Amino acid sequence: MMRHSREDRCLSLTLYPSLTLSLLDENYVKIFGVKKGVKASEDQYISGRWYNPWRYINDVDGDLRNRVHRLVELYGDCIGISISPGDEDLLFVTAFLTQNTNYHTNVLRWIRRIFSLSEDLREIVKIASQIGRSYQLQRLPQAIEDYIRLGRPRSRGELLKIAGVGPKVADLFLLFTGDVTSAPVDKHFMRTAPKLGLAGETPRANYCRKYTCETCPLSSRCLRGLSYRKLGRLAGWVQTVSYLIDKGLVGGLA
Known part of the structure; x- marks a missing residue:
């Protein structure tokens, strides 16, 4: 839900399209990854203020x-670009799951179930297919294995070598990790x-x-x-x- 003061509304608008949203609770407090407990509004990167x-x-x-x-x-x-340095692995998982589905309805629900069980990529490989039967979840383990094997890539060309990763997913991941x-x-x-x-x-x-x-x-x-x-x-x-x-x-x- 969008908040009503200008400052809060700008934060909501910045976070709404971002992968970082998957790491926050409904009050925009960090619940997964690094800096747990930090409010998005108090962090220059998560709030998007780093980008002008x-x-x-x-x-x-x-x-x-x-x-x-x-x-x-x-x-x-008003609108920035929200990133969360140190959470690239988790953001890759989120980016991969965004394919052909509703981000705010499905992906956020899947992600919160997965990260509540584990934030370790090798553990996520084991549990992802148990979260649901959608093809995104079923294909996630192979994508994570490729991501690890390729050395956790940060370049578009290397990301596109991962099974199931196309241009949109690669660019989404790159944008919300700072490119x-x-x-x-x-x-x-x-x-x-x-x-x-x-x-x-x-x-x-x-x-x-x-x-x-x-x-x-x-x-x-x-x-x-x-x-x-x-x-x-x-x-x-x-x-x-x-x-x-x-x-x-x-x-x-x-």
């Missing part, structure tokens, strides 16, 4: 500058981005596994590639705000 979109306005291509500038004017002093150039392309971003002047296709996993955005022959028409090139370090923030706009939680651009 105004710093990166010059990353934006000239043809998008006016519309993105307006977006930053509207929400730059603000990563913009997860979901249905919300696909609907909202054209209003900013960014019209592109969804990323193709086979190309993402073969190329980087800098070298991919499809980058000029792929929304992920366009976001990376035209928004720079604002890409993840713009995607986050686009998600909130499409959900009807904040107003869009006229």
Whole structure:
């Protein structure tokens, strides 16, 4: 539920799209991972205050500058990017489970059951399939085993080597572990981005596994590639705000 004071509402808006939300209770107190007991509002990383979109306005291509500038004017002093350094393993589990399901209804419920039993990845491998019969939970053990075998990757190319991880999951994990150039392309971003002047296709996993955005022959028409090139370090923030706009939680651009 969104809170009503401006400060609380901004915190709620920042946390609502984030993977970090899965580590908090309903009062936004940390219950899983590092810093248990810390209030989100009191931590610069979890609250999103570490990220200031105004710093990166010059990353934006000239043809998008006016519309993105307006977006930053509207929400730059309110919406941040919530991360939780030290919790990357847990955030990978959350990111993987977001595939083709409702984050706030299903994923948060699954995650709280899993992490209440164990926060150890090797233990989660053993218990995940017992939490439910959804294919996300059934595929999670293999994904975790790959994640461990690959050395807990932090690069997009390595993440895409994990069974079941596609571009959206990889970018979601990267964004909410601090790579603000990563913009997860979901249905919300696909609907909202054209209003900013960014019209592109969804990323193709086979190309993402073969190329980087800098070298991919499809980058000029792929929304992920366009976001990376035209928004720079604002890409993840713009995607986050686009998600909130499409959900009807904040107003869009006229």
